Amino acid sequence: MDVSRRDFLKITGSTLALGSVGTALSPEEATAQELRIKNAKQTTTICPYCSVGCSILVHTIDGKIVNTEGDPDSPINEGTLCPKGASLFQMANNPARLTKPLYRAPGALEWREVEWEWAFDQIARKVKDTRDRTFKLTSKSKIKEKKPDGTEVDVEKEFVVNRTDGIAHVGSAAMDNEECYLMQKLLRSWGLVYIEHQARI
Numbered sequence: 001m002d003v004s005r006r007d008f009l010k011i012t013g014s015t016l017a018l019g020s021v022g023t024a025l026s027p028e029e030a031t032a033q034e035l036r037i038k039n040a041k042q043t044t045t046i047c048p049y050c051s052v053g054c055s056i057l058v059h060t061i062d063g064k065i066v067n068t069e070g071d072p073d074s075p076i077n078e079g080t081l082c083p084k085g086a087s088l089f090q091m092a093n094n095p096a097r098l099t100k101p102l103y104r105a106p107g108a109l110e111w112r113e114v115e116w117e118w119a120f121d122q123i124a125r126k127v128k129d130t131r132d133r134t135f136k137l138t139s140k141s142k143i144k145e146k147k148p149d150g151t152e153v154d155v156e157k158e159f160v161v162n163r164t165d166g167i168a169h170v171g172s173a174a175m176d177n178e179e180c181y182l183m184q185k186l187l188r189s190w191g192l193v194y195i196e197h198q199a200r201i
């Protein structure tokens, strides 16, 4: 009998759904799992946790996520997920999940819930203020210069840099190539030089 990878994963239950990491499902459990996603809409997503970029199947019913599991068609993870990726279901269905930004004012002991618009305005204001305060048009650096007799000397020169050292940006494994490209353009236009991405950390 030909058994596809997808069939194999379904039979063994090794897709790690339902948090059953490392354990095969019993036939009853496998049937329950089948029923659980029977009429669900299936879409794919990329795990947001690390730069491996595993593909995940997401099953939804009436817009609510009822199941997530490794995508067997992905050449990256071939249906498998590490414990973090296998727990993705709980990221969406979790009463403890934060759905609004929290803000703790300087000196305050308590965090308070704020509106997204207010948070966006604050971030924009702080980026603008920090950039204005720290922007450098030029910077001095030492370079080697050759003298007429062929020897080299260190010379301090001023170069146009148009940059800010006051802001850094760390990207996300959930961003795709196009998003990274756009983010690079934005950050470089602000004059940032400290630009990192999780894939390099």
Ligand code: SF4
Pocket: 047, 048, 049, 050, 051, 052, 053, 054, 077, 081, 082, 083, 084, 085, 086
């Ligand atoms: S499932 Fe694990 S290895 Fe794969 S991207 Fe997510 S965190 Fe990384």
